[in-house]
Amino acid sequence: MTIPNLITLMRLLLVPSVVFALLTGYMGWAFAGFVLAGVSDGVDGFIARHFDQRSELGAYLDPMADKLLLVSVFLVLGYMGELPLWLVIAAVSRDALIVSAVLLSTIMSHPVKVRPLFVSKANTLVQIVLAALVLGELALGLGSGMLRTGLIYLSGLLTVASGAAYFVGWIKHMGGHAETEAPGE
Structure with missing residues (x-):
C-alpha cells in the first residue's frame, strides 16, 4: 500500500x-x-x-x-x-460498454491491454471541465450560458467518437488483427 x-x-x-x-x-x-x-x-x-x-x-x-x-x-x-439526459446516457453507456468489452475479452481468454486513446483523454478532460463548471455554477450562483452549451455538445461528440474508436479497436483485437493490444479504459 x-x-x-x-x-x-x-x-x-x-x-x-x-x-x-x-x-x-x-x-x-x-x-x-x-x-x-x-x-x-x-x-x-x-x-x-x-x-x-x-x-x-x-x-x-x-x-x-x-x-x-x-x-x-x-x-x-x-x-x-443540470445536464441533458442524452449526454448522461451516452457517457454512462460508453463506460459500461468499455468495461463489458474488457470483461468479455478476459472471460474469452483474449484479454485486452488497457491503454487510453487520445480522443478518450480529450473526452474525459471535457467531461471534467463540464462537471466542474456546472458544480461551480450551482455553488456560486454564476451562469455560463453558451460555454456550458458548447461543452455539452463537445462532450457528446467526443463521447461518441471515443466509444466508436474503442469499439473498432476491440473488434480488431477480438478478430485477431491486433495481436498484442487493443484499446480499453
Missing part, C-alpha cells in the same frame, strides 16, 4: 459525500469535494511518478476512482436536470 494508493482510496470515499451533498442541496460542499478530488488526483500522480511509488493496484484504482466520481456526478446532474 503506497501513499498514492491511500490518497486514491480517500478520493473513492469522497464520491458518496459529493453525491450526498448534491442531492441534499449543499452545492458548495459538492463543488469543494469535486475540486478536492481533482487536486488529490494530481497529487497522487505526482507522488507516484516522482517518488517511484507506482503500483499495479494504483494503475487500476486511480482510473476507477476518477470514473466513479465522474459517472456519479454526471448521473446526479442529469437527475437534477
Whole structure:
C-alpha cells in the first residue's frame, strides 16, 4: 500500500459525500469535494511518478476512482436536470460498454491491454471541465450560458467518437488483427 494508493482510496470515499451533498442541496460542499478530488488526483500522480511509488493496484484504482466520481456526478446532474439526459446516457453507456468489452475479452481468454486513446483523454478532460463548471455554477450562483452549451455538445461528440474508436479497436483485437493490444479504459 503506497501513499498514492491511500490518497486514491480517500478520493473513492469522497464520491458518496459529493453525491450526498448534491442531492441534499449543499452545492458548495459538492463543488469543494469535486475540486478536492481533482487536486488529490494530481497529487497522487505526482507522488507516484516522482517518488517511484507506482503500483499495479494504483494503475487500476486511480482510473476507477476518477470514473466513479465522474459517472456519479454526471448521473446526479442529469437527475437534477443540470445536464441533458442524452449526454448522461451516452457517457454512462460508453463506460459500461468499455468495461463489458474488457470483461468479455478476459472471460474469452483474449484479454485486452488497457491503454487510453487520445480522443478518450480529450473526452474525459471535457467531461471534467463540464462537471466542474456546472458544480461551480450551482455553488456560486454564476451562469455560463453558451460555454456550458458548447461543452455539452463537445462532450457528446467526443463521447461518441471515443466509444466508436474503442469499439473498432476491440473488434480488431477480438478478430485477431491486433495481436498484442487493443484499446480499453
